Amino acid sequence: MKLLLAEDDAMLADALTTQLGGAGFEVEHAPNGAVADYLLQKQHFDMAVLDIGLPMMDGLAVLQHVRQTHPTLPVLLLTARDALDDRVAGLQAGADDYVTKPFDFPELLARLQALLRRTQPASASAPFGRLSLDATSRRAVVGGEPLELSGREWTLLELLVNQRDKVVTKEQINQAWSDEGGETGGGNSIEVYIHRLRRKLEDAGLVIRTVRGLGYLLEAQT
Incomplete structure (x- = not known):
């Protein structure tokens, strides 16, 4: 960018x-x-x-x-x-x-x-690993199977995918949630949602790494 x-x-x-x-x-x-x-x-x-x-x-x-x-x-x-x-x-x-x-x-x-x-809205289909995002319908699919995501989980996943291979800070996550009209995440809220997404992306060939002191990084597994 x-x-x-x-x-x-x-x-x-x-x-x-x-x-x-x-x-x-x-x-x-x-x-x-x-x-x-x-x-x-x-x-x-x-x-x-x-x-x-x-x-x-x-x-x-x-x-x-x-x-x-x-x-x-x-x-x-x-x-x-x-x-x-x-x-x-x-x-x-x-x-x-x-x-x-x-x-x-x-x-x-x-x-x-x-x-x-x-x-610069995301394209209708944004493949990454075995994951595809449909920004129009706000749907995520892994290997043809839809992921069940809450509103916050979708916003977090879309942010991580759009910033793939770059560190996403907690401030950016809170701002993304705020832009969607929701409350920002206090306490361990962000960690909870990151944990949930990690479990849901296990079959997608993707991993969310914690970069200590900075934020989170979505990468393809090697």
Whole structure:
């Protein structure tokens, strides 16, 4: 997943590049709006994070330009401005979401993941190992046999499959459940659902590994 990060604060940009890289993104950094605009026109990106207050060419101008050539590119705005008019202007210019500074990285990551789920829905059939997901009907099948899944189990499994071979954090799981209109998992709730899915995926040729201190990783068994 290739992401353009347009941010002129060097310390913040370095920190976000490292954190996003650890979350599985390939990050290209642009220190000003002119560079961001050039990169967006010359390279392929899966999504972009634009600071509104960029030098040389502000984030809204970059956004308006990119929308002429890449109308479906997911774009999240970063802004220190909290006035309603500024947020409205960003959304009207074509932003898909925004985060107001200062923010915590888990919030930014959760918003990016939610944005990707909204703008890049899974295909009708997403095979992985002996498992197939039908995102339209929210059904999972292993070797032709349907899996009996609760709503939370489906959301968790879909997240793990969409992020296959990447670590999924507990914050991402809680955000996915929250996006579905449910409550987040407190205490050992996440561990309980991970345990249930492990048992149900035993015949799928897949394993959910616990990555200590980080989260969970869905892999094909070797």
